[in-house]
Amino acid sequence: MHPIITQHLETLFLKASRGAARKAIYALRARQGGESALAALYDAMSQSEAAQARRLLIQLRGQTGTSGDNRQTCLTEEIPDLIENYNTATEHAREHGERAMQGAFSQSARVEKIYLSLLRKVEQNKISQGHYQVCRFCGFIREGHEAPENCPICTAPSSRFQAVGP
Ligand SMILES: [Fe+2]
Missing domain, CATH: 2.20.28.10 (Rubrerythrin, domain 2)
Known part of the structure; x- marks a missing residue:
């Protein structure tokens, strides 16, 4: 893999992981404020970014073992x-x-x-x-x-x- 692509993968993995954690916190805050539709969307976005992070990690590290x-x-x-x-x-x-x-x-x-x-x-x-x-x-x-x-x-x-x- 070209080094610049590896660099993008590493940066994007960190950002997607951080994004997933932040959206989960935003969901909690929205739920506390009674904004349940917004909270559900943040939860969905959190899971989506976690999935993106996993996909990026697989590209970086190869498939996991048994x-x-x-x-x-x-x-x-x-x-x-x-x-x-x-x-x-x-x-x-x-x-x-x-x-x-x-x-x-x-x-x-x-x-x-x-x-x-x-x-x-x-x-x-x-x-x-x-x-x-x-x-x-x-x-x-x-x-x-x-x-x-x-x-x-x-x-x-x-x-x-x-x-x-x-
Ligand atoms: Fe605890």
Whole structure:
């Protein structure tokens, strides 16, 4: 692939990923303001940009491997790499007195560590159905059909949780 096309793919991937995250936040804000039609459109746009980002990533990295390969990549590379980045960011935020960011980065590192334990549980067949509750504020994931009263990572109320599963 021509280097300029690779560069476009990388830039567009970052922008589409950021766009998807921002539209999800805009949807929450619109819903809080009672603008439900606008909120639904932002949700649709968020999912659309997430799909665009996935398509761009496939072009950049090639097709993903088998499900077993992907699980190993998650367990041994992607998630540990992100935890390390969050830990370094947490340390830098601490050094520079950025308390809010220190908290946010360290919460994200804890959430990523939870991914590892959930993936291992699936790997060991300790989770059969795959019902989860996801905190829409910090990303904390809990197994099961019930959201906690408050998120154990960021203290968001159960209303901020989204159910995911079959
Ligand atoms: Fe949370």
